[in-house]
Amino acid sequence: MPPMSRRHVLAGASLLAAPALLTRRAHAAETCVVGTWGGDYARLLRENIDDPILKPAGIDVVQDVGDEQPRVAKTYAQRKLPHGTVDIACVGAVNGYRLTDADLVEPLTEENVPNLKHVLPDLRSPAFVPHIYSAQVIVYNPEIVKAPPQSLADLLAPEWKGKVGMVSTVAPWVLMAASLLKSGTTTDFDAAKDFMLKLNANGLRLYPETDSLAPAFKSGEIEVGVIWLARSFMWRNGGFPVKGQFPSEGAILYVSGMVLPKNAPNKAAAFGYMNALLAPSAQQGFAAHMGYLPTVDDAPLSGTVGEQLAIPEPRPKLVVPDYAVISKAMPDLNDWWLKNMQHS
Amino acid sequence: MTDALAWCERSAVTALVAAGAALIGVPLLLTLYLSVFDEKLILFPPHAYTLAWYPAIAANFGAPIWTSLRLGCAAVAGSLALGVPAGIGLSRHRFRGRGAVSTLLLAPLTVPGIALGLAIYVALIWIDEQAGSALTGSMAGLVLAHVLITTPWVVRLCLASLANHGRDTEEAAASLGARPATVLWRVTLPAVRPGIVAGGLFAFVISFENLELALFLTSPGVTTLPVAVLQYLEYHIDPLVAAVAVAQMAGVAVLLLLLDRFVRLGRVVR
Numbered sequence: 001m002p003p004m005s006r007r008h009v010l011a012g013a014s015l016l017a018a019p020a021l022l023t024r025r026a027h028a029a030e031t032c033v034v035g036t037w038g039g040d041y042a043r044l045l046r047e048n049i050d051d052p053i054l055k056p057a058g059i060d061v062v063q064d065v066g067d068e069q070p071r072v073a074k075t076y077a078q079r080k081l082p083h084g085t086v087d088i089a090c091v092g093a094v095n096g097y098r099l100t101d102a103d104l105v106e107p108l109t110e111e112n113v114p115n116l117k118h119v120l121p122d123l124r125s126p127a128f129v130p131h132i133y134s135a136q137v138i139v140y141n142p143e144i145v146k147a148p149p150q151s152l153a154d155l156l157a158p159e160w161k162g163k164v165g166m167v168s169t170v171a172p173w174v175l176m177a178a179s180l181l182k183s184g185t186t187t188d189f190d191a192a193k194d195f196m197l198k199l200n201a202n203g204l205r206l207y208p209e210t211d212s213l214a215p216a217f218k219s220g221e222i223e224v225g226v227i228w229l230a231r232s233f234m235w236r237n238g239g240f241p242v243k244g245q246f247p248s249e250g251a252i253l254y255v256s257g258m259v260l261p262k263n264a265p266n267k268a269a270a271f272g273y274m275n276a277l278l279a280p281s282a283q284q285g286f287a288a289h290m291g292y293l294p295t296v297d298d299a300p301l302s303g304t305v306g307e308q309l310a311i312p313e314p315r316p317k318l319v320v321p322d323y324a325v326i327s328k329a330m331p332d333l334n335d336w337w338l339k340n341m342q343h344s
Numbered sequence: 345m346t347d348a349l350a351w352c353e354r355s356a357v358t359a360l361v362a363a364g365a366a367l368i369g370v371p372l373l374l375t376l377y378l379s380v381f382d383e384k385l386i387l388f389p390p391h392a393y394t395l396a397w398y399p400a401i402a403a404n405f406g407a408p409i410w411t412s413l414r415l416g417c418a419a420v421a422g423s424l425a426l427g428v429p430a431g432i433g434l435s436r437h438r439f440r441g442r443g444a445v446s447t448l449l450l451a452p453l454t455v456p457g458i459a460l461g462l463a464i465y466v467a468l469i470w471i472d473e474q475a476g477s478a479l480t481g482s483m484a485g486l487v488l489a490h491v492l493i494t495t496p497w498v499v500r501l502c503l504a505s506l507a508n509h510g511r512d513t514e515e516a517a518a519s520l521g522a523r524p525a526t527v528l529w530r531v532t533l534p535a536v537r538p539g540i541v542a543g544g545l546f547a548f549v550i551s552f553e554n555l556e557l558a559l560f561l562t563s564p565g566v567t568t569l570p571v572a573v574l575q576y577l578e579y580h581i582d583p584l585v586a587a588v589a590v591a592q593m594a595g596v597a598v599l600l601l602l603l604d605r606f607v608r609l610g611r612v613v614r
Contacts, residue, residue: 033564033565035564037575037578038567038571038572038574038575038576038578039575039576039577039578039579039580040578040579040580041575041578041579042575062564062565063564063565064481064562064563064564064565065562065567065571065572065575066558066559066560066562066571066575067559067574067575070461070462070559070560073462073465073560074465074560077462077465077466077469078469078480080469080473081469081472081473081480085480085481085563085564086564209577209581211385211577211580211581212581214385214386214387214581215385215386215387215388218385218387218388219388234579235385238384238385239383239384239385240385240387290579
């Protein structure tokens with residue numbers, strides 16, 4: 001037998017390593033695959049649900065990290081497969097409605113998810129578990145703004161000319177807020193567009209992402225903005241002191257949660273996961289770190305978190321979008337925004 | 345008059361080169377600058393500077409970096425296995441459909457990444473449906489997709505490498521009795537070596553930074569670096585991502601310098 005050269009050894013090692021590179025990871029017998037956002041959200045799922053609740057119950061949670069739209073597209077695409085790749089898909093309420101409407105997700109009842117009985121009445125949905133929610137508020141730097149706007153209508157005043165910032169990625173939600181202002185409903189988009197054009201003419205500044213507003217606040221480029229209360233909570237924890245003002249006409253709610261695809265490989269584990277999601281400890285954990293409000297009635301917030309996230313009295317009007325309408329209108333609203341707001 | 349014209353030409357070229365260098369260099373320098381801000385939000389001016397973001401890279405992105413490295417290596421191996429023979433064949437042989445094959449090998453570059461990702465995902469589902477396989481959401485599916493997008497680079501760079509190398513030496517070797525395999529091994533492959541190295545490098549970089557395919561094709565429990573960075577940015581806009589970018593640039597630069605020492609990449613990549 002000829003002596004083995006270094007080249008032969010390397011080639012052999014590569015062949016031996018190939019299966020490890022290419023094969024799917026082996027899972028424990030009881031596994032729940034959760035399609036989720038990454039970053040802090042995934043970490044908090046691990047810290048508040050996966051490790052403390054699911055693991056002791058013998059369920060190994062595997063996260064499938066990615067963006068929401070690809071996740072939704074994948075759920076549609078794999079609907080014909082007898083077994084999908086995830087047991088749970090994390091989506092916003094609008095996509096939750098779309099997937100429910102397309103009959104791609106399992107209906108949920110208190111029988112298979114007992115903690116559903118604690119879900120706040122306005123947030124209940126037949127096949128979507130609301131996990132967290134936040135309200136769209138007017139944020140301002142209290143060191144500069146002593147008399148903050150009380151309503152979106154106030155943003156048209158000359159004193160705010162060129163000093164208002166918004167985020168383009170949440171255009172439909174801003175339009176719903178404008179609709180709420182003009183007609184008291186979330187679906188009067190003609191009135192909303194008219195208001196937004198006036199705001200645009202008053203020097204509205206648009207930013208690509210919510211966090212792009214923070215440097216603009218800091219530099220004095222803007223003095224007020226319209227974002228989610230949860231993000232202002234995170235800014236405060238990041239050392240940037242902003243305050244949120246609930247608009248007097250009402251605040252639109254953003255709700256994020258989970259659905260269970262009909263072809264989920266392990267539905268029993270998925271039901272357990274959804275139940276754990278609504279447990280008070282899990283809800284309080286998310287509130288403490290991300291500033292989102294609990295979606296259940298048995299997870300009161302206390303201490304600094306409770307103070308920072310307290311809904312003011314008198315209680316402002318909190319408005320859940322009409323998902324049937326907004327899920328269909330969203331592409332047109334985004335299109336209108338791009339054509340009329342971005343470059344004017 | 346001629347001197348004045350020459351001076352104008354030289355000045356214009358210098359200005360264009362300076363503008364090009366600034367266009368490339370300024371964002372890199374800004375990224376480097378941002379990566380040392382001692383701020384949780386990227387606020388200018390920073391209240392202090394720190395290098396603490398760099399040690400945090402491993403803790404936050406260690407697993408995704410390892411995944412991307414493995415994926416990049418697998419994509420390089422696959423694209424070289426396909427692309428080098430294809431490049432040599434297209435360069436050294438004339439056959440019917442050569443133009444079509446050449447175009448086909450470039451085609452993946454012309455499809456938008458997000459559309460390609462979704463299309464491959466749907467194709468894998470169809471294969472699974474028909475064959476009862478489990479390619480959807482598997483590492484094998486992701487590797488195959490990366491091979492698809494990296495192969496065109498290898499083919500093109502091999503072709504570029506052989507374009508400057510006439511067939512005379514190969515014909516001389518053959519006329520002296522060398523068998524075709526010997527000609528390939530002793531003459532053609534050494535000639536195409538810079539193209540192979542440059543192609544492998546490009547394939548690795550293209551694979552390592554690809555986001556769109558990973559959004560659709562990663563398996564549960566597996567995250568690549570671009571996806572992890574995108575997801576991190578959902579909740580943070582701190583200098584950690586800038587530190588990751590600087591580390592990535594430094595890694596590629598070191599790789600380039602090392603490779604250029606052994607293989608003159610400038611002969612191919614210009």
